[in-house]
Amino acid sequence: MVRDVNGHWERPDSTVRYRVYRFTNSENPETQTPVYIGQFNTRKGYRLNETTDSDPNLRSEYGNKTWWYRIRTLDAAGNTSQWSTAVSATVKDITPPKIPTNVATKGFEDYISVKWKLNSEPDISSYMIYRSLCHLGSWVECLPQDTCRVWQSYNPYNMNIAGEAPKTSLAYLDNKNRLPCPCSGPFVFLGELTHDSLKKAVTAGNFFYDDRTITGSPLCYAYWIKAKDLSGNMSGKCPIPSPEERPEIACERLHDLTPPDPALISGLFAMNECIRVEWLGPPSQDIRAYHVYRAEGMIPAREPDISYFKWVGGMTVELPPAMPVLLSKPYEAPSVAKCDRISVQATPWMSQGYFTDKSIEPKKTYWYRVVSIDYDGNETKLEKSAAISTFSFSSRIPDAPVLNNPIADASSCGVTLSWLPAYDAAKHRGFVVYRSNSASGNFVPIVSAPLTYNNFTDTNVVKGQTYHYRVAVLLLNGKLSAASTVKSVTL
Structure with a gap:
């Protein structure tokens, strides 16, 4: 008879051999075809016998498998006992499923x-x-920090005054500011x-x-x-x-339709014939570009209406070691924004940048706003950005006119002068003519008002005298150019 599920059984005194069988269920053994495990003799001095079923096919490929065991005994005369009670053992499935x-x-x-x-x-x-x-x-x-590559960061403020990045990306990397491996x-x-x-x-x-x-x-x-x-x-x-x-x-x-937060102008600097705009943007990984809008202040200290702000430039956001690209036209998002440019961590250069506006006129008030654009092309509403203003100026001296050689006219006792460029009412207030009796002497104006034409005859002269002339142009903004090269003539 079977003693327990571990394959132990207790032998009767008259038993001399045991036969072990395996079944697929516990139903009537006479209606099944069992698997014969083996025959085992009585072990003298032991009342319990045991064996192990090590058939490699016991374990199912899919799911746990339960097997049932019965024993029959044979005496010395060859008589066979009835079937023992069936006991079961379950072989656990340890085969993992395939990878989805x-x-x-x-x-x-x-x-x-x-x-x-x-x-x-x-x-x-x-x-x-x-x-x-x-x-x-x-x-x-x-991975451990010492086994992965260091992801370098760059500093957008290393760009030059014209808003252009150095030609070599190595000069653009900020080696003092290294980020942890993402x-x-x-x-x-x-x-x-x-x-x-x-x-x-x-x-x-x-x-x-x-x-x-x-x-x-x-x-x-x-x-x-x-x-x-x-x-x-x-x-x-x-x-x-x-x-x-x-x-x-x-x-x-996500491919959302929600615009990002606006950028905040952190610096607005009036320079010679240009204005530099610096900003801090939202610390978000999907910012793709920034747009700069400008409006001219019609009334000093009064912010223009939002409708007066027009796009003037911007820059893209790039991943190191690539450099940001200055925009010559508004940024256009790809039709499908993918993950290949989204960093797992926000970095300082994702939310900062600057633009140099060189399309300004001196002595005017300009207002600026900066907005963000994400990878899906969502742009911050302009009215949500803060407007900041500054006054422009120019320290550049206009180019000097080119004075032609003076022509002495003895018959009329005069000196005729001509020069370039041609008078332009949209730029020039007029030309000023200077004269001196010495090439290195003190030049004084000889016209009572700026001339709006490109020639002049000096009749206040004396025969036998040498005269030295220079010409300068006065612009509409009140700035006087450098004087031309000295030209001399003897009457």
Whole structure:
């Protein structure tokens, strides 16, 4: 008779041999074809016998497997006993499911949908959904600091006064400001879906899971799917995805319609014939560019209406070692914004920049606003940005006119002068003619008012005398140019 499930049995005194059989169930043994395990003789001095069933086919590929055992005894005369009571033993399934494949994601305004190809194993019970972060379109494992490359940062203020970056990117890197290596961090459990429920979703053509816990986030998220069978085995490795699983991690971001926060002008500097605008933007990973708007102040100290502000420039946001690009036209977002440019961590240069406005006129008041544009092309509403003003100036002396050689006219006792450039009423108030009796002497004006033409005859002269002339142009803004080269003539 069988004693316990471990294969021990107690022998009657008359028993000399035991035969062990394996069944697939506990039903009537006479109606089944058992598997013969073996025959075992009585061990003298022992009342308990045992054996081990080590058939490699005991373990099922899918799910736990229960087997049933019975024993029959034979005496010395060859008589066989009735079947013993059946006892069972369960062999646990330790084979993990296959890794789910074809993981697909789709970003919407306020949630991300996930789906994948369902496993074909018959014992699949459910699927576990995990989420982490993506860096530049991939899930990046966090390694010890000394084993990964240092991600360098650059300083936008290293750009020159014209708003142009140095030709070499090495000069643009700020070696004193090194950032830690970016990595995605651990995966967090989002939920579990049964295999049967997902079959219905496949039939309906729907996504399987909607992640609605990330509303308003600028980050890019990594989604990892693990299959679980009825025995509790899970696909792949945990908590770090195996190399075989990593290609099946899908990255996705929200494609929202919400504009980012505006940039704040941190510095407005009037320079010689240009104005430098510096700003600090929102510390958000999906800022792609900044736009600068300008309006001319009609009334000093009074901010112009929002309708007067026009686009004048801007710059893009780039990842090191690439350099920001000055915009010659408003930034246009790609049709589909992907994760490949979204960093897992915000860095200082993502939220700062500057623009040099060289299309200004001196002695005027200019107002500026700076707005942000994200990867989906959403731009901050202009009225949400703060306007800052400054007064422009020019310290550049206008170019001197070119004075032609004077012509002496003895018959009329005069000296005729001519020069370039031609008089332009839109730029010039007029020309001033100077004369001196010495080439290095004191030149004094010989006209009572600026001339609005390009020639002049000096009749206040004496024969036999040498005269020296110079010409300067007076601009509409009141700035007087340098005087021309001295030209001399003897009458």
